[in-house]
Amino acid sequence: MSSYAALLAAIQAPEGQGVQMRDPATGAVVGRAPQRSEADLDAAVATARQAQSEWAAASHAERSEYLNRAADAIEGSAEALAELLSREQGKPLNGPNARFEVGACASWLRANAAFELEPEVLVDDESGQAVLEYVPVGVVGAIGPWNWPMMISIWQIAPSLRMGNTVVLKPSEYTPLSVLALGAVLNQVLPAGVLQVVPGGGELGAALTAHAGVDKLMFTGSTSTGQAIMRSAADTLKRLTLELGGNDAGIVLPDADPEAIAEGVFWGAFINTGQTCAALKRLYVHESQYDQMCEALVDVAKKMPMGVGLEEENVLGPLQNRQQFDIVSGLVEESRSAGARILIGGDPQQDQPGYFYPATLVADVDNDNPLVAQEQFGPALPIVKYTALDEVIGWANGLEVGLGSSVWGTDLDEARAVAARLEAGTTWINKHGAVDPRVPFGGVKKSGYGLEFGVEGLKSVALPKVTSW
Numbered sequence: 424m425s426s427y428a429a430l431l432a433a434i435q436a437p438e439g440q441g442v443q444m445r446d447p448a449t450g451a452v453v454g455r456a457p458q459r460s461e462a463d464l465d466a467a468v469a470t471a472r473q474a475q476s477e478w479a480a481a482s483h484a485e486r487s488e489y490l491n492r493a494a495d496a497i498e499g500s501a502e503a504l505a506e507l508l509s510r511e512q513g514k515p516l517n518g519p520n521a522r523f524e525v526g527a528c529a530s531w532l533r534a535n536a537a538f539e540l541e542p543e544v545l546v547d548d549e550s551g552q553a554v555l556e557y558v559p560v561g562v563v564g565a566i567g568p569w570n571w572p573m574m575i576s577i578w579q580i581a582p583s584l585r586m587g588n589t590v591v592l593k594p595s596e597y598t599p600l601s602v603l604a605l606g607a608v609l610n611q612v613l614p615a616g617v618l619q620v621v622p623g624g625g626e627l628g629a630a631l632t633a634h635a636g637v638d639k640l641m642f643t644g645s646t647s648t649g650q651a652i653m654r655s656a657a658d659t660l661k662r663l664t665l666e667l668g669g670n671d672a673g674i675v676l677p678d679a680d681p682e683a684i685a686e687g688v689f690w691g692a693f694i695n696t697g698q699t700c701a702a703l704k705r706l707y708v709h710e711s712q713y714d715q716m717c718e719a720l721v722d723v724a725k726k727m728p729m730g731v732g733l734e735e736e737n738v739l740g741p742l743q744n745r746q747q748f749d750i751v752s753g754l755v756e757e758s759r760s761a762g763a764r765i766l767i768g769g770d771p772q773q774d775q776p777g778y779f780y781p782a783t784l785v786a787d788v789d790n791d792n793p794l795v796a797q798e799q800f801g802p803a804l805p806i807v808k809y810t811a812l813d814e815v816i817g818w819a820n821g822l823e824v825g826l827g828s829s830v831w832g833t834d835l836d837e838a839r840a841v842a843a844r845l846e847a848g849t850t851w852i853n854k855h856g857a858v859d860p861r862v863p864f865g866g867v868k869k870s871g872y873g874l875e876f877g878v879e880g881l882k883s884v885a886l887p888k889v890t891s892w
Contacts, residue, residue, distance in 0.1 A: 425502075430608075441455035474614065483540070486584060488536070490533070497532070501529075524574045562636060564641070565580065580592065596625070664865075664883050665871035667824075671856075673692075674831065684831050691703035691829060692706070709815075724767050767783065780803070825846045827850070829855040
């Protein structure tokens, strides 16, 4: 299925059936997404349970080989996958976008195949022996988001399969075709039944979270939905990994060089047109650097073309859906009404199709303004001036979320000292949002719990088992 047409034909619903998915950049119909019922979900879970015992019986080496072959299959269909992703999600082919996301899927599969997780000898002396090892959970139910639909699906799929689980995955109703296509490519090489994609609406996701045949849930999305999943999972005591909303703070220290860091700050905030859980969403700049930092960011923003994703020159695209467009627009207008200064952007063109909101930088905004205090999840960055270090650390830690954060400066000892005081699952220094398949990632406070990536990510989709004699 290396061609776009063949890939789409393999996954979409028959003519006259399913739900039409539209390109958020143009409004054109991309394809017809099938809609599965709760009966279909029951059948998928039953198939997954049946396939799991044989899959679990395979060795780590055998399962890793399947992951490497799956990575090969993605690379063989990479351009078709990237085109479908661009059309359905809206992100451009180039920049840290569609081609980047498809490439990351292959990289994450290979990384999970390479991790070593050997039994750990806990006791070995005259009193006896005890060994800790990790065994499969069983069936993993995964629910993915619309912002990075393929890559985050792989974050759920790769470690789960590596550890001997089977996976039933419900994609976002905004981007089901992308995930169906990814599943179809993976299932060219995976054994039957170990991975199934079941597209549908929110009611199907709710049924998956409550399903008695599912042993573990993985979810990436909003905090409110994560809370609902916890309540739903309580009756069966499902294991959970929740990567929830964030409102990441970045602190620019007085010794930073604004021109040197401006592009890194920009992409920390505007990657995927700002539609990233761990994007930089509120930037705090010391008063001594404030004007220079604002000017440097405007200079970078002016150079970043936004437009239809299939046009090769673009690196910023539309917001994926109207609801998110309205959220971003409303927050920017609220800040403007409160006296904030729009440095660039802030005025979307009304005469063009698509949910395009220009890259927007907002200065002279108060820390308690909704654009700062709420997660905008789009291409609008508030820049807040601070005077004292203790003050800005209090502002950064003042929200109920804590996914990522960043510190920017030339004195690394000072930057690390500030990082140690920030309440976030990850704090980057002189970069933001740079996830790595080898490095565990997860949130604190209402940004969720549990870890993904690395050996710790493998452990999170397994059960610890101690044998003692």
